[in-house]
Amino acid sequence: MARHRERHMMGSIGWLRAAVLGANDGIVSTASLVLGVAAANASHNEILVTGIAGLVAGAMSMAAGEYVSVRSQADTEKAALDLEKTEIENDREGEHRELQQIYVKRGLDPILARQVAEQLMDHDALDAHARDELGITEAMSARPLQAAAASAASFALGAAMPVLAVAIVPQRILFATVAVLSIVCLAVLGALGAKAGGAPLVPAAVRVTFWGAVAMGITAAVGTFLGAPP
């Protein structure tokens, strides 16, 4: 029971960490953008439009990047499976010996390994080789569209925070509000990501918050430098 739950946890940890990192990106890049144009004395409406444009552009860029990288992983997996299929068709005995060796290396005695390889190849040869030789399983196989959507959604979720802050608060407290809210959200996300990975919370939260503050600070400085006089 414990091992089963652990395996499920491992699957969702990967997904949670990707979502946390995506949201981090959303907060840092959109809050920095907003603070940069706010420091350049843009109007309230200009800041809001910039924030929304940053959210959409960032989410689409994350989705495109994720899709392309996972798509190429899917292509690689498919090519490996096609090659494996041909090898099984052309040299079944050789492939059988190969699978047997894999099980021997995993600790089975040669006779049992031979029986296991035989039965698994009789049941579904490609599936056995995919899983035990190539490490490709149905559960872990690449899903480009799903990955792209998850990546865009997590970025948009993170970016929505500074955008909502701009939409709600009056201009005179906008800069401080976006800066403080972003720092707090980054700290919480940093801790969440660490907790998901079983790492210490505080160092992770400090790390994410520090670099987020650096990014926001530098962008605001650039905005102040390039901006119109108040």
Ligand SMILES: [Zn+2]
């Ligand atoms: Zn093989």
